[in-house]
Amino acid sequence: MHRVRTFCAKSCQLGLLLLGSLAIYACDVAASANAQDLEYLRQSVRTHLLTHYENQYETVEIEVNRLDPRLRLEDCKDQLAFSIRDLSNNGGAVSVKTECRSHSPWTVYIGAQIKVFxxxxxxxxxxxxxxxxxxxxxxxxxxxxxxxxxxxxxxxxxxxxxxxxxxxxxxxxxxxxxxxIPLAINRGDIITLASSNGAITVNTRAEALSNGRVGEQIRVRNLTSERIIVANIVKSGVVEVKY
The missing domain is CATH 3.90.1210.10 (Antifreeze-like/N-acetylneuraminic acid synthase C-terminal domain)
Structure with a gap:
């Protein structure tokens, strides 16, 4: 009788272990069925990036980083939202904020490398x-x-x-x-000095005392009065001073 009881006890323990294993397996299967497909998620990010950059550039190459296979997210195929972080707006290494906006929301950041030609x-x-x-x-x-x-x-x-x-x-x-911008005036050039008080402009001849480009200021000598003044270069051979 003792041997029969021992055999039954061991059989019961084995049965419980098997039932426990089956229950864990069933839970894993159920969890997998409700989990987000990570490759689908990766390709969805790629599609969003491609649409975004092809609107601006003729040729685009995109490589989205693979996700950690241990990542577990609830399935959210139809309610995904994307936000691209690209400070220069011309590709390179970017990050995509990916959100699930369902009843069980989650957020992940997925990296990608963008080449725009x-x-x-x-x-x-x-x-x-x-x-x-x-x-x-x-x-x-x-x-x-x-x-x-x-x-x-x-x-x-x-x-x-x-x-x-x-x-x-x-x-x-x-x-x-x-x-x-090329030099508009060279030192020693005889140039036109336009003096303006708003309503009236008087042109006189002057000598450039330094080189300069359009938009810069240089010193010039008024050849009539011999005064040295600072004037703005407005175009090649012409400076202006306003009073």
Whole structure:
């Protein structure tokens, strides 16, 4: 009898263990059925990013980071909302705030790498310091502009007529930082000095005492009165002073 009781006890314990395992398995299956599909979530983020950037750029490449497979979120296929954090608005490393707005809300931040390609203005040939940019000096090259600093040009007109500040290699990107507005007046030039009091403007001849560009101020000598004054350069060979 003792052996029979021991066998029954062991059988009961084994049965309870099996029932417990089955219950845990059933719970896991139920939880999986109600869990958010992480790959679906990742692809939804990619679709949102693609729509956003293709409205601004002709060519876009997007890689969304994979989510930790241990992440457990309640299924929320039809009520997802996205908010892109891109400070420069030209791609690179971005973050997408992804929200579930159902009765059981959640929020995750999903990273992505965005490449946006634009036709950027570059030097067609090697240029030397002091060269004035002509149309034949420029061309376009498709580049990943998310990797470029600000100040590059998309339109050749923005660079035409400007002076090169340093030597440039063929294919080098044209930027604000490597170009100057050319000198409008050189030291020693005999220029026009326009003196205005609002209603009346009087033009006289003057001598430039320094170099300058449009918008800058330089010292000039009035050749009639021999007075030295500070005047604003308004265009090539012309300065203005208002009283």
């Amino acid at each position: 634009e036709e950027v203005v570059v030097a067609r040939r090697a240029l030397s310091r002091g060269d004035i940019i002509q149309p034949s000096d420029l061309t376009h090259k498709k580049m990943n502009s998310s990797e470029l600093r600000n100040g590059y040009f998309l339109d050749v007109q923005a660079a035409l007529g400007k002076e090169v500040r340093r030597n440039l290699d063929a294919g080098e990107i044209m930027r604000d930082g490597v170009l100057n």
